[in-house]
Amino acid sequence: MKFNKVALLSVVVALLTSGCASYRTSSNIASEASTTQSANSNVLISEGSLPDRKYKEIASIDVSVKKLTVFHKDPTKEQANAALTEKARAIGADAVINTTYKSGVGFTTWGYIDAKGTGVKLAD
Numbered sequence: 001m002k003f004n005k006v007a008l009l010s011v012v013v014a015l016l017t018s019g020c021a022s023y024r025t026s027s028n029i030a031s032e033a034s035t036t037q038s039a040n041s042n043v044l045i046s047e048g049s050l051p052d053r054k055y056k057e058i059a060s061i062d063v064s065v066k067k068l069t070v071f072h073k074d075p076t077k078e079q080a081n082a083a084l085t086e087k088a089r090a091i092g093a094d095a096v097i098n099t100t101y102k103s104g105v106g107f108t109t110w111g112y113i114d115a116k117g118t119g120v121k122l123a124d
Contacts, residue, residue: 022067022068022069022072023065023066023067023068023072023075023079024065024066024068024109025063025064025065025066025079025083026063026064026066027061027062027063027064027083027087028060028061028062029059029061029087029090029091030090041089041094043084043085043088043089043093043094043095043096044094044095044096044122045081045084045085045095045096045099045117046095046096046097046098046099046117047098047099047100048097048098049097049098050095050097050120050122053122053123054122054123055094055095055097055120055121055122055123056120056121056123057118057119057120058091058092058093058118058119058120058121059091059093059118059119060116060117060118060119061084061087061088061091061093061096061116061117061118061119062114062115062116063080063083063084063087063114063115063116064112064113064114064115065079065080065083065112065113065115066106066108066109066110066111066112067109067110067111067112068109068110069110070110072110072111074103074111074113075103075111075112075113076113077101077113077115079113080101080113080114080115081115083115084096084099084115084117087119088119091119092121093119093120093121094120094121094122095119095120095122096117096118096119096120097117097118097120098117098118099115099116099117100115100116100117101113101114101115102114
């Protein structure tokens, strides 16, 4: 009987603390990077290159969105694109091209989505 109370208490504590944070985002671009674009500016996310547009490559951008507990929904492509957009703005990019996505379960997370692309500055 004592084991059941301990197990129940453990489950209750896990459920209560799981609501504190749902996702963790990491990137190769520092959050402290100076933002050169306003938060309202659009950033184009493309899974291919932009053959009909001229641009200058700025930097590779890698982001990872991880869910912290088994009780949360898996991270989405939209969440990964939002993270790419934030990091692109931080380096002054107008677009992220050649974007790829990979998702799964890892050793330190219940689920993740990684997104990688190249931040570029579009020519006028």
